[in-house]
Amino acid sequence: MESYLDYAGLGRLREPARVAMAAALNDVFPFGSAEIGRVFPARRRARALAAGLLDCREDEIAFVPNTSTGLQLVADGIDWRPGDEVVVFEGDFPANVHPWRRLDGVRLRWVPLRGNGYRLDDVAAALGPRTRLVAVSHVHFATGFRVDLDAVVALAHAAGALVCVDAVQSLGVVPLSLRATPVDFLAAGAHKWLCGPTGTGIFFCRGERLDELRLPCGWVGYEGANDLFDGPGLLRYDLRPRPSAARVEGGMYDVLAMVGLAETLAELAGIGLGAVAARVRGLTARLRAGLLEAGCELATPGEPSADEWSGIVAFRHPARTGGDLVAALLADGHHVSHPDGWVRAAPHHWTGDAEIGRFLTAVTRRVS
Numbered sequence: 001m002e003s004y005l006d007y008a009g010l011g012r013l014r015e016p017a018r019v020a021m022a023a024a025l026n027d028v029f030p031f032g033s034a035e036i037g038r039v040f041p042a043r044r045r046a047r048a049l050a051a052g053l054l055d056c057r058e059d060e061i062a063f064v065p066n067t068s069t070g071l072q073l074v075a076d077g078i079d080w081r082p083g084d085e086v087v088v089f090e091g092d093f094p095a096n097v098h099p100w101r102r103l104d105g106v107r108l109r110w111v112p113l114r115g116n117g118y119r120l121d122d123v124a125a126a127l128g129p130r131t132r133l134v135a136v137s138h139v140h141f142a143t144g145f146r147v148d149l150d151a152v153v154a155l156a157h158a159a160g161a162l163v164c165v166d167a168v169q170s171l172g173v174v175p176l177s178l179r180a181t182p183v184d185f186l187a188a189g190a191h192k193w194l195c196g197p198t199g200t201g202i203f204f205c206r207g208e209r210l211d212e213l214r215l216p217c218g219w220v221g222y223e224g225a226n227d228l229f230d231g232p233g234l235l236r237y238d239l240r241p242r243p244s245a246a247r248v249e250g251g252m253y254d255v256l257a258m259v260g261l262a263e264t265l266a267e268l269a270g271i272g273l274g275a276v277a278a279r280v281r282g283l284t285a286r287l288r289a290g291l292l293e294a295g296c297e298l299a300t301p302g303e304p305s306a307d308e309w310s311g312i313v314a315f316r317h318p319a320r321t322g323g324d325l326v327a328a329l330l331a332d333g334h335h336v337s338h339p340d341g342w343v344r345a346a347p348h349h350w351t352g353d354a355e356i357g358r359f360l361t362a363v364t365r366r367v368s
Contacts, residue, residue, distance in 0.1 A: 002333035002362065003355035008141070008169055008312050008346035009337045011195035016267055017260035021197070024259045039255055042262040047246070049265035050202050053273065054186070055177035059244035062203040063253065063261075067168045068095045070187025070203035071135070073248060074164045075099035077213030078132065085109050087126045087134040087161070089118060091340070093141045096166040100135055116299045116314075117145035124155050131161040138176070139169035142340040143299035144312030146174065150181050157182070162209070168192055171202065173280050173311040173348065175273045184209050193311065193348065196264045197257040205245040217241050218250030276349040280311045283347040283356055287313045290360035294367055295319075299342055314342035317367045328366045334359050 004012060028035045043063065051058040064070045082105035088097055091113040101108055109126040111118055117140070127134075134156040139146045149165065156163045164185040170176065172193030178186070186204040190196030205213065219225055222239035241247045268276065288298060291313065299314035316322055326338040336359075337344045347356065 001335065003351075003359040004335045005345040005347050005351065005355070005359060006335045006337050007173075007193055007195070007348040008344055009192070010198075011172075011192050011348065012350075013197065013260065014195050014264050014267055014350075017195070017197065017263040020263045021256055021260045024256055029256065036255065039259050042255070042259045043253070046258055046262040046265055049262065049269055052269060053171070053265060054202075054204060055179050056204060057207060059246070060178075060204055060207050062205070062245035062248045063258065064187065064201045064203045064248070065199050065254075066191075066201045067166055067187045067189045068099075070185075070201060071096060071164065071166060072099050073187075073203060073215060074133075074185045074213065075103060077215050078162075079212075079214065080104075080106050080132070083107070083130055084132040085128060085130045087111060087123070087131055087136075087156075089113070089136060091140070091142070092135075092137050093166065095168075096135055096137050100133075106132075116140070116143040118147055120148060120151050120155070123152055127155060127159040127161065129159075131156070131159055133162045133164055135164050135166070137166040137169065138171075139167075139174065139310040139312065141169055141312075142342050142344065143314045144169075144310045144344075145300050146170070146304075146308055146310045148307065149176070149183070153181060153183055168201075169312065170310065172268060172273075173276060175277055178204060178206075182206070190261055190264070194261075194264055194268070195348070197254075197260040199254055200257045200261045203245060203248065210243070210245060215241075215245075215248050216250075217247045220251055221247035221249065271349065279349045280347060281306075281309050283351055283353075284309060284311060284313050286356050287345055287347070287360070290356075291315045291363065294360065294364045296363070296367070311346050311348065313345045315345070316342055317363075319367050325363075325366060329359075329362055332362045332366075334362050 024039050050061045085107045086100040087109045089111045111122045111126050153163050162184040165183045167188040171188040184206050189201040191198045228235045296315040296317045322338045322341045
């Protein structure tokens with residue numbers, strides 16, 4: 001492999017996660033309930049680390065299989081009324097459009113895509129007295145455009161609307177404090193920038209919004225659920241849901257994947273998201289400069305500021321179609337993707353400087 005620049009598609013599982021999962025697979029799972037207790041603490045560890053990553057409370061974090069599941073929890077959980085409106089964004093990823101367009105009696109208000117990004121005045125214009133929720137992606141999946149989330153939240157809350165964020169293209173690379181940026185709900189799969197196992201993801205529900213959602217509640221989502229194992233006569237059904245987002249997690253979960261997710265979150269915490277962001281910003285700046293020199297058009301022109309950059313550099317070249325260029329780069333051993341017609345390069349903290357150089361050399365050769 002000459003370069004791997006597809007973290008916006010699928011992150012490479014980190015070695016600490018692989019080692020921990022292999023150990024659990026070999027030393028725990030073959031022995032069933034005799035050893036399974038050894039790995040149950042991984043979920044508590046992962047929850048604490050996820051809360052630290054997002055600067056929120058642990059009871060506001062739940063684990064879900066993917067981004068879509070988290071967004072659907074919100075769509076299914078709100079008590080919608082006929083005539084309610086949801087603000088969505090033109091050109092957004094389908095996972096953040098389908099849950100809202102399928103709601104009976106709810107109207108969608110669209111924020112137009114302009115210059116491969118979005119304008120705050122268009123967001124303001126889409127808001128109205130019937131707006132219940134703004135469904136926004138922190139970073140656009142194809143162009144890498146990053147919205148001003150603080151401004152969007154301020155506009156929405158001033159209009160009395162909730163904010164639900166698809167953070168799958170930012171969590172793990174773009175710092176975000178949910179104390180400072182008071183979104184109401186957030187969902188993100190962990191298989192991209194978090195480099196976690198597939199089938200894992202994070203759902204955030206702000207504490208004061210928990211009782212506003214009709215959330216599914218598995219049997220362990222109730223207080224005192226495990227008491228039935230402590231003796232006869234303790235089986236009860238009149239239990240209260242746990243006062244935390246974790247009530248949605250059901251019964252048995254993917255314990256093996258949670259072992260891996262805890263390790264990936266721990267590694268990120270050890271490096272520090274600030275250091276990760278600085279490294280990725282430097283790599284994307286080098287990509288942008290080299291691609292412009294090769295005659296490529298960038299989806300988001302101009303050098304992004306500290307509040308605008310993301311880990312995605314999307315580009316195209318007049319001499320090659322996106323699909324054709326990606327196929328050629330893949331044949332050369334350079335792993336990128338090509339959503340919505342753009343060639344998408346997405347490096348991470350662990351991407352080597354030499355990988356960037358080899359990739360830019362390959363692009364220049366393929367478009368010349």
